[in-house]
Amino acid sequence: MDGHMAPPLNLDAIRADFPILSEKVRGKAFTFLDSGASAQKPRQVIGAMVRMMETAYANVHRGAYHMSEQATEAYEAARGAVARFLNAGDTREIVFTGSSTNAINLVAHSYGRGVMKPGQAVVISEMEHHANIVPWQMARDAVGIELRVCRITDSGELDLDDLAAKLADGKVGLVAVTHMSNVLGTVTPAAQIARMAHEAGAKVLFDGSQAAVHRRVDVREIDADFYVFTGHKLYGPTGIGVLYAKGALQEVMPPFLGGGDMIAEVSFERSVWAPYPAKFEAGTPPIIEAIGLHAAIDYVEAIGMPAIEAHERALVDRAMARLPQIEGVTLLGRAQDRGGVFAFAIDTAHAHDVATLLDRAGIAVRSGRHCAEPLHQRFNVESTCRASFGLYTTPAEVDLLADALGQAREFFR
Amino acid sequence: MSGGLFDDLRDLYQEVILDHGRKPRNFKRLEDANRTARGDNPMCGDRMELFVRLAEDGHIEEAAFQGRGCAISMASASLMTDTIKGKTQDQARKMGENFRALAMTGVCPDCGGDIAEDMERLAPLSGVHDFPSRVKCATLAWHTLNAALDGGAKEASSE
Numbered sequence: 001m002d003g004h005m006a007p008p009l010n011l012d013a014i015r016a017d018f019p020i021l022s023e024k025v026r027g028k029a030f031t032f033l034d035s036g037a038s039a040q041k042p043r044q045v046i047g048a049m050v051r052m053m054e055t056a057y058a059n060v061h062r063g064a065y066h067m068s069e070q071a072t073e074a075y076e077a078a079r080g081a082v083a084r085f086l087n088a089g090d091t092r093e094i095v096f097t098g099s100s101t102n103a104i105n106l107v108a109h110s111y112g113r114g115v116m117k118p119g120q121a122v123v124i125s126e127m128e129h130h131a132n133i134v135p136w137q138m139a140r141d142a143v144g145i146e147l148r149v150c151r152i153t154d155s156g157e158l159d160l161d162d163l164a165a166k167l168a169d170g171k172v173g174l175v176a177v178t179h180m181s182n183v184l185g186t187v188t189p190a191a192q193i194a195r196m197a198h199e200a201g202a203k204v205l206f207d208g209s210q211a212a213v214h215r216r217v218d219v220r221e222i223d224a225d226f227y228v229f230t231g232h233k234l235y236g237p238t239g240i241g242v243l244y245a246k247g248a249l250q251e252v253m254p255p256f257l258g259g260g261d262m263i264a265e266v267s268f269e270r271s272v273w274a275p276y277p278a279k280f281e282a283g284t285p286p287i288i289e290a291i292g293l294h295a296a297i298d299y300v301e302a303i304g305m306p307a308i309e310a311h312e313r314a315l316v317d318r319a320m321a322r323l324p325q326i327e328g329v330t331l332l333g334r335a336q337d338r339g340g341v342f343a344f345a346i347d348t349a350h351a352h353d354v355a356t357l358l359d360r361a362g363i364a365v366r367s368g369r370h371c372a373e374p375l376h377q378r379f380n381v382e383s384t385c386r387a388s389f390g391l392y393t394t395p396a397e398v399d400l401l402a403d404a405l406g407q408a409r410e411f412f413r
Numbered sequence: 414m415s416g417g418l419f420d421d422l423r424d425l426y427q428e429v430i431l432d433h434g435r436k437p438r439n440f441k442r443l444e445d446a447n448r449t450a451r452g453d454n455p456m457c458g459d460r461m462e463l464f465v466r467l468a469e470d471g472h473i474e475e476a477a478f479q480g481r482g483c484a485i486s487m488a489s490a491s492l493m494t495d496t497i498k499g500k501t502q503d504q505a506r507k508m509g510e511n512f513r514a515l516a517m518t519g520v521c522p523d524c525g526g527d528i529a530e531d532m533e534r535l536a537p538l539s540g541v542h543d544f545p546s547r548v549k550c551a552t553l554a555w556h557t558l559n560a561a562l563d564g565g566a567k568e569a570s571s572e
Contacts (some may be wrong), residue, residue, distance in 0.1 A: 383458030
């Protein structure tokens with residue numbers, strides 16, 4: 001990807017789109033470095049959701065009247081926007097869910113329990129978010145599939161030799177790994193992982209909750225079987241997630257949840273499932289949230305994912321240059337290919353104490369284990385602080401973090 | 414000390430807390446403990462193991478702890494183990510109740526009488542009430558103490 005060729009972002013204009021960024025925290029400018037947990041929302045997203053509720057809202061797929069038809073059209077247009085965003089070959093390959101977590105649980109249930117056979121294995125990695133660990137443990141305990149954990153290297157990259165070893169016996173039915181670590185920022189070589197999985201007869205799922213925010217994702221280029229991401233990290237609303245799943249897989253997967261909208265016909269004896277993706281969208285879907293997500297996708301695409309990637313890469317490079325200069329600060333992982341997320345620790349202070357101090361300077365970072373407890377065990381650290389950047393993050397904010405960290409270390413000496 | 418940026422945090426991180434956080438007292442395994450419990454705030458990464466030795470008449474003869482956590486949680490466990498030594502179990506539980514109220518509201522509902530002096534020693538931790546996300550750091554040790562006194566090797570959490 002020629003991200004470095006992209007023009008610089010117009011940060012003043014972008015920041016003016018995000019009302020919350022002009023809020024003050026204890027009299028100081030709000031320096032938001034926790035977009036990896038949930039990103040802020042631009043007026044364009046807020047406005048699209050409000051407009052829909054004020055002018056074009058009704059339930060979808062049900063009413064034979066004007067407003068419902070309008071809402072249905074807008075909801076399906078959002079599905080189309082997501083399909084284009086991921087470069088899916090067919091709009092029907094996009095399933096709306098409540099979150100990334102929901103989407104992974106759907107696959108763990110409908111594919112893990114519904115299609116895989118006892119004795120087959122799922123491979124995850126040491127740097128997964130709990131959302132891509134726990135559903136597989138539940139599937140393992142429910143139907144007797146095996147759970148294998150692929151190692152990562154000390155630099156925080158997926159150990160591809162270990163992946164090959166885990167795939168070698170041909171028993172693996174699915175490789176389910178992150179496309180970008182929510183702690184280390186490591187971007188995994190998705191196309192290569194998919195090729196290795198496919199050669200071993202396995203399907204592949206990527207947790208793109210972080211990656212889809214920081215760079216252009218092409219599900220056909222990487223040949224993903226499943227790809228998930230969430231709206232609220234992509235400057236959209238909470239309550240909506242996306243599952244991309246190849247049509248042939250959706251065809252053979254049983255539904256996850258039962259209810260309205262996912263059936264073709266229902267009697268008390270039996271029901272017939274609706275064709276996919278409706279089969280996986282039981283109940284009233286997140287309609288307003290889908291409209292918000294559509295607006296968020298339009299927003300980032302107008303700026304351009306390559307430009308966003310280049311902007312965040314420059315910020316990370318700046319942080320990687322400055323933070324190691326501060327005595328007592330260590331960074332977790334040193335992956336070559338990475339996005340705008342990194343974790344760090346200070347020798348004199350626990351992550352929570354650091355976060356409390358940074359908050360006084362108006363700086364918001366995450367502290368703790370970031371829903372990745374096994375990863376912290378892997379690096380033998382109790383907890384870390386994590387800074388994560390968004391398209392609105394400025395170089396001055398990176399400098400502010402570095403300056404404040406130096407002072408925080410002094411405070412606790 | 415430099416760091417004017419954080420001067421107004423001295424209410425939370427008073428010198429006594431920084432001192433106990435850096436050099437926790439009673440930081441050891443008590444081999445002859447007859448009451449122990451683990452405390453864990455899994456989301457934060459605070460965890461500790463508390464050791465208590467009760468005398469034959471039931472009063473707390475000795476208390477110690479080991480663990481890792483933030484300055485607040487370590488200082489709180491350090492001060493707690495210092496102040497509960499020599500107390501009856503009822504006194505220690507009453508201190509715990511009052512301490513939790515102090516940490517949440519900044520005000521101690523019933524800190525007079527026979528525990529007045531010890532509650533005074535714990536008062537520097539009352540600053541956490543201005544930091545809702547940090548209250549559980551301060552109260553973890555006291556939750557763990559209750560679990561230990563209740564008997565058994567239960568896991569306590571203040572989350």
